[in-house]
Amino acid sequence: MNKQSKWERIYSVVKQIPYGQVATYGQIATLAGYYRQARQVGYALHAVPSDDIPWHRVINAQGKISLNHEMGGAVQRKMQESEGVVFSQAAIISLQIYQWRPKIDPLHNLE
DNA sequence: GGTCTGACTAGGT
DNA sequence: AACCTAGCCAGAC
Numbered sequence: 001m002n003k004q005s006k007w008e009r010i011y012s013v014v015k016q017i018p019y020g021q022v023a024t025y026g027q028i029a030t031l032a033g034y035y036r037q038a039r040q041v042g043y044a045l046h047a048v049p050s051d052d053i054p055w056h057r058v059i060n061a062q063g064k065i066s067l068n069h070e071m072g073g074a075v076q077r078k079m080q081e082s083e084g085v086v087f088s089q090a091a092i093i094s095l096q097i098y099q100w101r102p103k104i105d106p107l108h109n110l111e
Numbered sequence: 112g113g114t115c116t117g118a119c120t121a122g123g124t
Numbered sequence: 125a126a127c128c129t130a131g132c133c134a135g136a137c
Contacts, residue, residue, distance in 0.1 A: 026121085039119045043134060045118055
């Protein structure tokens with residue numbers, strides 16, 4: 001398993017997050033078969049190769065955006081708000097409401 | 112190869 | 125709530 005295929009798997013799962021919903025780094029790692037490798041998901045998204053990957057739908061386990069302002073946090077928030085995602089006053093997204101809950105194993109849909 | 116860093120997280124104090 | 129630690133591993137020296 002090289003780094004290339006690993007990142008491809010992560011990207012494939014991220015691509016399956018529906019419009020208007022979100023997923024956490026740890027959730028993506030688990031769904032892709034890499035339990036406990038949330039950091040690697042963040043690392044992979046940092047180097048996201050194309051614009052057909054909805055990287056903005058991935059947030060941390062506290063429901064917050066992990067990017068600071070310089071890295072594009074404001075951009076990410078805008079993109080999510082344009083999909084109808086609402087932020088609390090403390091800039092938190094309710095996972096209860098918006099978190100993606102796949103009915104089928106995303107690995108079943110690998111592209 | 113060794114060391115450090117980091118779009119993270121779960122569990123403990 | 126705040127803080128700490130271990131777990132994870134690709135890239136950049």
